[in-house]
Amino acid sequence: MAWYNTVGKDADTVISSRVRLARNINGxxxxxxLDAAGANELIEKVSAPLExxxxxxxxxxxxxxxxxxxxxxxxxxSPEFATKESPRALLLxxxxxxxxxxxxxxxxxxxxxxxxxxxxxxxxxASRVEKRLDEEFxxxxxxxxxxxxxxxxxxxxxxxxxxxxxxxxxxRGGYMDSLASQLSKIxxxxxGLFGEGSGAAGCMYQISNQITLGITEEDTLRKLNDAIAQIxxxxxxxxxxxxxEALEQLTDTVLRAExxxxxxxxxxxxxxxxxxxxxxxxxxxxxxxxxxxxQLGSLLVEVMPATLTLSSENTPKSEAARDRLRAQKxxxxxxxxxx
Amino acid sequence: xxxxxxxxRTATVFYNENINGKTRSYSLCGECAAKLxxxxxxxxxxxxxxxxxxxxxxxxxxxxxxxxGMPAVKSISPAKKCPVCGSTYADIAASxxxxxxxxxxxxxxxxxGLIQSVHGTTHHTxxxxxxxxxxxxxxxxxxxxxxxLQQAVKDEQYEHAAELRDRxxxxxxxxxxxxxxx
Numbered sequence: 471m472a473w474y475n476t477v478g479k480d481a482d483t484v485i486s487s488r489v490r491l492a493r494n495i496n497g498x499x500x501x502x503x504l505d506a507a508g509a510n511e512l513i514e515k516v517s518a519p520l521e522x523x524x525x526x527x528x529x530x531x532x533x534x535x536x537x538x539x540x541x542x543x544x545x546x547x548s549p550e551f552a553t554k555e556s557p558r559a560l561l562l563x564x565x566x567x568x569x570x571x572x573x574x575x576x577x578x579x580x581x582x583x584x585x586x587x588x589x590x591x592x593x594x595x596a597s598r599v600e601k602r603l604d605e606e607f608x609x610x611x612x613x614x615x616x617x618x619x620x621x622x623x624x625x626x627x628x629x630x631x632x633x634x635x636x637x638x639x640x641x642r643g644g645y646m647d648s649l650a651s652q653l654s655k656i657x658x659x660x661x662g663l664f665g666e667g668s669g670a671a672g673c674m675y676q677i678s679n680q681i682t683l684g685i686t687e688e689d690t691l692r693k694l695n696d697a698i699a700q701i702x703x704x705x706x707x708x709x710x711x712x713x714x715e716a717l718e719q720l721t722d723t724v725l726r727a728e729x730x731x732x733x734x735x736x737x738x739x740x741x742x743x744x745x746x747x748x749x750x751x752x753x754x755x756x757x758x759x760x761x762x763x764x765q766l767g768s769l770l771v772e773v774m775p776a777t778l779t780l781s782s783e784n785t786p787k788s789e790a791a792r793d794r795l796r797a798q799k800x801x802x803x804x805x806x807x808x809x
Numbered sequence: 810x811x812x813x814x815x816x817x818r819t820a821t822v823f824y825n826e827n828i829n830g831k832t833r834s835y836s837l838c839g840e841c842a843a844k845l846x847x848x849x850x851x852x853x854x855x856x857x858x859x860x861x862x863x864x865x866x867x868x869x870x871x872x873x874x875x876x877x878g879m880p881a882v883k884s885i886s887p888a889k890k891c892p893v894c895g896s897t898y899a900d901i902a903a904s905x906x907x908x909x910x911x912x913x914x915x916x917x918x919x920x921x922g923l924i925q926s927v928h929g930t931t932h933h934t935x936x937x938x939x940x941x942x943x944x945x946x947x948x949x950x951x952x953x954x955x956x957x958l959q960q961a962v963k964d965e966q967y968e969h970a971a972e973l974r975d976r977x978x979x980x981x982x983x984x985x986x987x988x989x990x991x
Contacts, residue, residue, distance in 0.1 A: 499894045499909040575906075601939075609938045610910035615924070616933030618910040622924050627935035642821040644839030648846070684930030715836075716821070719810065 473567040474544065474771040477763045478586015482754045483702040485634040485674065485767065488545070488567075489592040489691075490581035491600050492619045492628035494610040500620040501556070501575055509557040509573045516572050517561060519606050520599070525561040525570070539776035545583050547571055566595045575620045576628070578603065585767070587698060589631055589691050597687075616683060626683030631691055633698050634663065638673040638751040639708035640701075646675070649701065657681045658697055672743040673751070677701070709755065724752035728761070731800055736793035742773055742800070765803055773799050812838035814845075891915040951980055 473486060494500065495516075498508055517527050530538055530552070538552040546569040547560055561570040567583035580603070582595035603609075610618040616626040624630070640646060650660040663674040677698065679690045712720060727748035731737075737745075750766055752758035771777055773796045779785055781799065786792040812820045818838035837845070890897055896908030898919050907913060913920060924931050937945075954977050961970040 494910060496910060500907065502904065502906060503894050503896070503908045604939050608940060611938050611941055612910075612913060612933075613941070614932055615913055616935055617938075618913055621906045622920060623927050625924060626928065626933045629935070642839055644822065644841075644843035644846075647843060681928050683924065683928035684932055684934055686935045715810070 472544065472564050472771075473583050473585050475764060475768045476585045477767065478584060478588050480587040480702060481585075481763045483635055483637065483705050484587040484698065485636055485770075486545070486583055486585055487588045487592050487631075487633050488581060488583040489589060489596045489629065489631045490579055491596050492576040492617065492624045492630075493578040493580065493600065493603070494618060494620070495577050496608045496610050498577060501573055501577070502620070504556075504573070506557050512577055513557060513559045513572050516570070516578065516603070516607075517559060519602060520561040520570060523563075523599075523602060525563050525568075528560045528562060530558045530560065536776045536779055540774075540780055543774040543777045544771050546581075548574060548579075550574065567592075568595050568599055570599065576624070587633065587695075589633065589695055593629075593631070593687065593691060624682055626681075626685070627687050627690065629682060629687055629690060630678055631694050632676050632678030633694065635675050635677055635698070635701060635705075636673055636747075636750060636754075637675060637701070637705050638747055638754075639712065640705050641673045643708055645704075645708070649704075653677065653697060654680070656693070656697065658694065671740070671747065673747045712755075720751075720755075721757050724748050724755070724757045728752065728758055732804055733801070734797045736790060737773075737797045737800065738789075738793050739773065739775060739796070742769070742796065746770060760806060761804055769800060769803055772803070810836055812836065812841050814838070814841040889915075947980065947983075951977060954980070 478484070478486070495512065498504060498512055501509075504512070513529075517525075521527055528541070530547075535552075538547075541547045541560060542549050542552045546562060546567075548571070551558060551560075551571050551574045556573065558571070558573040561572065562568070567581075569581050569583070571579040571581075580596050580599050582592040582599075584592050584595075612618060617624075617628040619625055619628055637646070640649060646660070646662075653660055657680045659678050659680045661676045661678070663672060663676055677694070679685075679694055682690075685693075727745040731742075731745050731749060746766065746769065749758055749761060750763070753761060753763060753766065772781065775792065778792065778796055778799060782795055786795050810820045812818050813836050815838060818840065820836035821839055822835070822837045822842040887897065887899060891908055891912045892915060893911035894908035896912050896915075898916055901907050901912065901916065901920075907916070907920070921931055954973055958970055958973040958977065961967075961973055
């Protein structure tokens, strides 16, 4: 089962955890100086052991732009990887959410994405694949700078660990800017998801380590985990502080959002993200009772434009047709399940 | 309900304050609440997070001053090129990215300021590739054996010395990987 169809630890505040390792192979220039022949050779070499280990190879030169975007929506590849023109391939093992991008910015981007708070597990998954490839290839490495990467910001461990958090109460309370500035002081970055810059619409934020050199993988994960635990506590405290009139007002907003999600005839992805946040907040507060985190969470991928388009036998011809399709998909996913 | 401060946005923050037995309640929007907290007029529930050990605070300042403009390096000759991929420092400065692994050696001095400003250090402490680890272990082992050999010769234990010499020879000619498997 894919990561977005399941629910993990601390689901009230955490949507997913991701760890990626950047690696390059000696003997090849970095992506911007690698020609097509070199890139294809690299893809061939790296694919062999991974395909043997059960990975599925997806050559991005051979797939449609819609299919490529759908991999972005499922968080298996970066937007840059989906749209660049040079040869590149994804090696995917949905179990464990393990995706290896070959010829992205670095030769290899090995990542594992899992539901809920699960950084150690994600690191273990990515690390296992990395070790397998380490047996086969000579990774670019220097004793002083660690793993050598295309961009100096990834030197050292080449590891970026990130947690996608759901923080509606801190967002409503106007705490996100001060949180971001406090986190930046300890080497962590906050990035809003699904929204221009602030990410306020979906109340979803990606929190990740900024520094990769001079700190071990274990310390990076520990530091991030500590921060996530404290942010989760702050969010829960902020949620508890909503009482009286504020709670009644919020209950009204949440139930209206639930009604719209269940009964709308058409829905844009922007509206969906807003309503998603309200209803997810409602589940956390116990206001929404018969929608689960899994049901709602799967929609976050499945009604995104490209994935939605692919799910239909007839490609929707207009924006309105796609919005109609989205509303139908939401309705059927949220319908009470018959045993 | 509208925010009582700006009277424009919807109030989402509701506060009850109890000072000397007098209760005062606020209804504020997120933006106004943030402003008041900055001025210290409202209590900040995230201030707990500020109690993190803070070894990186200096780094933060360095990061923003250093990274967004590549540090100016005076002593670079524009003709200098990476011997492997041909990148110049101007290429690297323009893209923020190096051309190949060898660029880090070729432009070691020029890049060290940038690396220091991004990471706050220039020394790796994390994991090591298996080959590298094996190579290092082999070098260390060879170093120990050579010392032992010198000592054996000094002590006139020629039989032992011959044995050590053979071990050194076989270790030197062994590929790195065999070391790993023990």
